[in-house]
Amino acid sequence: MRIIYTRRKFLSNITYSQKFKASYGFSQQLLNSVKIKLQGMDDMKRHGGLVIDEIKLSSHLDMIASTRIEGFVDLGQFSQEADKHTRADHGLVVMFQPFIGKWTQIIGKFMLVALAFSLNAIFVEFDSLGAYIFFCFVGVFASASNVKSKLLTKIVVEATLLCEQVGLYVDYICSDGASWNRAMWHDLGVHGSSKSVECKVLHPYDEQRFLYFISDFPHLVKCVRNLMMKHGFNTHEGRVCNACNCFLLIFAAALNCVSRCDLI
Amino acid sequence: MAIVLILAQFLALQAHWEHVSSTWKCDNNSVTFKVAHKLTRAHIFPDGFQKMRVDLAFQVFSPLVVRAMSFYEEKIEAQYPNLRPTKVFITLMADLIEVMTSRFPAQALRCGCL
Numbered sequence: 001m002r003i004i005y006t007r008r009k010f011l012s013n014i015t016y017s018q019k020f021k022a023s024y025g026f027s028q029q030l031l032n033s034v035k036i037k038l039q040g041m042d043d044m045k046r047h048g049g050l051v052i053d054e055i056k057l058s059s060h061l062d063m064i065a066s067t068r069i070e071g072f073v074d075l076g077q078f079s080q081e082a083d084k085h086t087r088a089d090h091g092l093v094v095m096f097q098p099f100i101g102k103w104t105q106i107i108g109k110f111m112l113v114a115l116a117f118s119l120n121a122i123f124v125e126f127d128s129l130g131a132y133i134f135f136c137f138v139g140v141f142a143s144a145s146n147v148k149s150k151l152l153t154k155i156v157v158e159a160t161l162l163c164e165q166v167g168l169y170v171d172y173i174c175s176d177g178a179s180w181n182r183a184m185w186h187d188l189g190v191h192g193s194s195k196s197v198e199c200k201v202l203h204p205y206d207e208q209r210f211l212y213f214i215s216d217f218p219h220l221v222k223c224v225r226n227l228m229m230k231h232g233f234n235t236h237e238g239r240v241c242n243a244c245n246c247f248l249l250i251f252a253a254a255l256n257c258v259s260r261c262d263l264i
Numbered sequence: 265m266a267i268v269l270i271l272a273q274f275l276a277l278q279a280h281w282e283h284v285s286s287t288w289k290c291d292n293n294s295v296t297f298k299v300a301h302k303l304t305r306a307h308i309f310p311d312g313f314q315k316m317r318v319d320l321a322f323q324v325f326s327p328l329v330v331r332a333m334s335f336y337e338e339k340i341e342a343q344y345p346n347l348r349p350t351k352v353f354i355t356l357m358a359d360l361i362e363v364m365t366s367r368f369p370a371q372a373l374r375c376g377c378l
Contacts, residue, residue: 217364218318224357225321232280233353 026162035166048098049172049214050159052152052181059087078151092152094159096168149183156184157204164205172212176219185213279353282344283333284308284324290336300332325357 038046061071073088160170175181185191189201190213200210227233288308291298302323306314314320323329333340333351340347363373 218322221325221357221361222316222318222321225324226315228279229281232278 026158031162031166034168038167043169045098045100046167047100047169047171048096049174049212050156050163050170051095051097052156052173052175053093053095054178055091055093057089057091059089061087078154092155094155096163096170099171149180149187152180152184153187156188160203160211161205169209170203170205170211171209172214174214174216176216177223181215188213277349278346279350280344280346283340283347283350284329284354286340286343287329287332287336290339291332299335300328302326302328303332322361325354325361327355327358330354330358 059071061069064070071087072084073086156173160173163170175184189198191198199214200212203209203211224233285308287300288303288305291300291303306317307320307324310317310320330351333347333354337347363371366372
């Protein structure tokens with residue numbers, strides 16, 4: 001109850017969100033408002049990137065005030081007929097973050113609200129301490145199991161194009177290193193191996209610019225910590241690798257050593 | 265013989281979590297001052313929810329922990345030998361975190377800066 005109350009209070013403070021009907025997928029209404037809002041803003045402040053994250057939710061059906069049942073798979077314009085009667089158990093959020101602005105704290109808090117209550121659009125503007133704080137949720141999707149990589153690729157490209165159309169500059173796309181996100185990178189031509197590293201693609205909207213793909217660094221640090229607790233790492237002059245691989249390398253080196261000794 | 269030697273070398277090159285946990289155990293004394301005062305039980309033995317917390321992971325990979333390791337080196341070595349690789353690894357991670365969280369290009373990640 002307390003959370004619901006807080007949410008209502010929170011919503012009543014936001015003048016913009018009252019105009020928006022909560023729905024899944026990308027909201028044209030929201031994007032139009034962003035467009036109006038961006039008219040007086042200079043180009044530097046419009047640069048930013050898209051942040052993508054998934055959350056696992058317990059599947060639950062709910063009757064909302066407009067007598068519609070919520071909780072089924074809903075991917076907005078990407079919805080498929082076959083999935084219409086499956087209960088959703090994951091949420092995906094695509095969010096735009098500008099480079100300029102002090103907002104990191106705020107985003108973390110609101111994202112939970114947005115995901116838990118499937119609220120699709122928040123557009124907040126704070127003006128404290130002279131800093132221009134601004135962020136918006138571009139879209140929320142509910143899906144059964146993970147969003148498939150092909151679909152995720154579509155959603156990402158669509159989100160980028162929509163943001164560019166309203167005047168935002170999307171320079172990067174940041175996500176964690178989950179397998180479907182990796183598959184999405186692969187679909188778009190981003191890869192990394194010992195021979196070649198490709199972290200950017202030509203921007204789908206503007207031929208002159210590039211779209212960079214970032215793997216969330218704090219998430220990686222967390223994974224390193226958890227892996228270290230489980231297995232431990234090999235260090236060799238600052239090189240960190242999987243225990244198995246390193247063992248093989250050393251074994252190969254040992255063999256090499258033996259054969260050289262034999263030669264001598 | 266060479267293989268045995270190299271296997272020994274292989275074991276000596278591993279960074280272990282036990283070193284971090286024994287650092288905390290040595291440090292967790294209610295009488296004396298703490299060297300790594302930021303380390304808590306949640307850093308060393310995180311439960312399911314604490315495993316998802318980024319700040320705990322960041323604080324484990326900090327120069328503070330390396331200093332505490334140097335401080336308690338003898339005690340830790342007595343329990344778990346070969347402390348050096350762990351120290352090297354944590355220093356490396358701390359440097360990486362510093363580079364990745366830098367606010368201006370002069371400090372940023374460049375070829376050969378680590």
